[in-house]
Amino acid sequence: MFTISRRQALGALAGFAVLPFGRSFADELALPTSPVALNIIDVAGNLQLTQAAIEKFGKENPGLVSKITFSRAPSPELPAKLAAQQAANRVDIDLVLTGPGAMSDGITQGLWIDVWTKYPTVLPKAEDVYLDSALMMQKNFGQNEGVAVVYSPSGPLFEYAPDRVKTIPRNTDELLAWVKANPGKFCYARPVNSGPGWTFLMAMPYILGDKNPSDPINGWEKTWAYLKALDEGIDYYPSGTTVTMKELAEGTRDMIVSTFGWDINPRVLGIVPKEIETFALEGTHWVPDTQFMCIPKGVAEEKVAVLVKLMAFMLEPAQQAYTYDKGYFYPGPAVKGVPLSAAPQESQDAIAEFGRPQYEELIRKFPVEAPLKPEALVAAFEKWDREVGANKMK
Known part of the structure; x- marks a missing residue:
């Protein structure tokens, strides 16, 4: 990443x-x-x-x-x-x-x-x-x-602990409702330092139907509003993905943002319990690496x-x-x-x-989008840091 x-x-x-x-x-x-x-x-x-x-x-x-x-x-x-x-x-x-x-x-x-x-x-x-x-x-x-x-194709995916999450969000509305109903139990890492955070940030304009997914400053009105609403149920944003994996494993978080590789490899290495499950939202678009x-x-x-x-x-x-x-x-x-x-x-x-046997089907099912060009990506990172993460980054 x-x-x-x-x-x-x-x-x-x-x-x-x-x-x-x-x-x-x-x-x-x-x-x-x-x-x-x-x-x-x-x-x-x-x-x-x-x-x-x-x-x-x-x-x-x-x-x-x-x-x-x-x-x-x-x-x-x-x-x-x-x-x-x-x-x-x-x-x-x-x-x-x-x-x-x-x-x-x-x-x-x-x-x-x-x-x-x-x-x-x-x-x-x-x-x-x-x-x-x-x-x-x-x-x-x-x-x-x-x-x-x-x-x-990378992500975004969502990882969760099945013994602690009984109702799986199917779409962005249900994800937002779950996060607000379970404050402090969901998180994702600061996008500029996290592959899962990065793909999540760039995929949301497609999933939410924003007017111009390639323009984070003038084309992401729905995305910025959604991320700010999601922020109300998030305690803090870790500096990197590894922290989110460890917090999911130890039970501090019940659900985190992930990718294909970040799901499989940490479970192979024993960092995350094998029993952890994943899901993708309706209307997902993959952001590749x-x-x-x-x-x-x-x-x-x-x-x-x-x-x-x-x-x-x-x-x-x-x-x-x-x-x-x-x-x-x-x-x-x-x-x-x-x-x-x-x-x-x-x-x-x-x-x-x-x-996961379902991954091949998910890869075929949803479209793959080109990541933002570097200049636009940096603008998105800076706006997220300024307007979303603000005082919650560690």
Whole structure:
């Protein structure tokens, strides 16, 4: 799940770049004459989904890869770090695994190599391999520089304790009535720091039928009124999603906002009891999440040749099957033709035990909408902080 800052919002201003789906000749890079070491940094929690497949690439290509080093860093810190390295002509990060936030920032600042245009004979044809919704995210956020590697319709969902919640809200009116009748028993985390909070905020204009879901300032009249009414039954807004999960588990809250991944993975890990249930409101629209692979400018050409091959490798169905993981980014695969039966047995077992049979039907039933562009999303976050969360954030 990702957080977009004001600086990162400028990524939207790079414009809507149409992917070069034509198969024309472009720059070709010679593979290295001896194996290279790769330094990969993750700013999105992506390694949980992709590290096994990346390591598999290294093992299967000993003539190309001598060593792979993995590291993690906060997303907001990465663009400035990369820009400084590029200015000094000393780039030591070869591949970045990122959500739309840092990637959009990198597009604006010109940090990434344009891989889709330059290497169309190495990468697959995007419109042929991606799921429709993943292709939409690739166009909207990945543009020509990022390569979408995992995808989830995400949310919003609602988790609840069935022993404490006897009547399940079916629509927004019933949800509001339940929250007011059970003060302090419902919460969601501050949207700017929470994937579930983020998807909940962006989905409500669709669910409530606002006049312009893409304009949080002038088009969300019903949404802002609803969130303020909901606020009357909420004690406080935690700083992150993990807090809401723990409070649901310990009984402080009876109902919280969630997503597919945030439902399944914490139950697999034992953070939330297995018995917790979920529901979706009538008229739900999914707000998806996607993570990308990006190559910074300044990486040695011999490494770029290997990295683009790695990107293509990661889009193969066999590698995509690893992204089911333990439900962390459910379902996970961004490409077509990757059933759960293709995933490692550990993933199959985790999803079989902790997944929900109804999720596939819910994913098919409700439409998927593009997230707000970064500039509009930041405006929504700021308005929520100012007019909804105000003095209740911790």
